[in-house]
Amino acid sequence: xxxxxxxxxxxxxxxxxxxxxxxxxxxxxxxxxxxxxxxxxxxxxxxxxxxxxxxxxxxxxxxxxxxxxxxxxxxxxxxxxxxxxxxxxxxxxxxxxxxxxxxxxxxxxxxxxxxxxxxxxxxxxxxxxxxxxxxxxxxxxxxxxxxxxxxxxxxxxxxxxxxxxxxxxxxxxxxxxxxx
Numbered sequence: 001x002x003x004x005x006x007x008x009x010x011x012x013x014x015x016x017x018x019x020x021x022x023x024x025x026x027x028x029x030x031x032x033x034x035x036x037x038x039x040x041x042x043x044x045x046x047x048x049x050x051x052x053x054x055x056x057x058x059x060x061x062x063x064x065x066x067x068x069x070x071x072x073x074x075x076x077x078x079x080x081x082x083x084x085x086x087x088x089x090x091x092x093x094x095x096x097x098x099x100x101x102x103x104x105x106x107x108x109x110x111x112x113x114x115x116x117x118x119x120x121x122x123x124x125x126x127x128x129x130x131x132x133x134x135x136x137x138x139x140x141x142x143x144x145x146x147x148x149x150x151x152x153x154x155x156x157x158x159x160x161x162x163x164x165x166x167x168x169x170x171x172x173x174x175x176x177x178x179x180x
Contacts, residue, residue: 011123012066015057018116020072022054025109032102042148046106049141053113056138060120063129096160103153107146114142 029047036043061068117138124130147167154167 008064008066011064012069014119015061015064015066015116016069016072018113019054019057019061019068021109021112022050022057025106025113026051026054028102028105028109032099032106036099042152046145046148049145050106050110053138053141056134057116060130064127096156099156100153100160103149103156107149107153110142110145110149114139114146117142 026047029043029050033043033047038044058068117135120130121132121135121139124132124135150167151165154165157163158165
């Protein structure tokens with residue numbers, strides 16, 4: 001077990017990397033919510049929550065006096081915009097594959113976000129600047145988001161490739177284990 005003293009420079013790099021992912025994820029979630037047919041409103045709610053989670057990360061960074069590295073934020077924003085140009089087998093209309101890829105990217109992003117919250121949660125036990133209760137809430141929300149996104153992903157995959165929608169349940173935030 002490694003228990004050396006924490007390096008605030010490394011934490012700054014780590015949290016700015018997570019912020020870059022949060023920026024890209026927020027943009028992707030907004031775009032998916034705007035372009036997908038979703039009478040239930042789940043996508044709009046997810047997009048709003050993902051934006052709130054980005055704000056929560058900024059709050060933690062401010063509490064820890066970690067400056068935002070604008071170049072990473074701009075790069076993440078531009079990368080999400082550039083990803084929109086991937087045609088996924090269609091040039092004129094939206095491909096059903098796009099929905100699958102977008103939901104998979106959202107799920108990966110939320111799983112990464114949850115890992116970041118878990119990392120901060122460990123530090124919160126010894127750093128009073130970090131609100132442990134808020135992190136617990138954010139982790140619970142991430143678990144729910146993963147389950148909701150997985151449901152949407154499974155239905156999009158069934159629509160694109162045929163077969164039955166079989167979402168992986170429950171969310172496994174501890175690893176990559178999945179059994180059919």
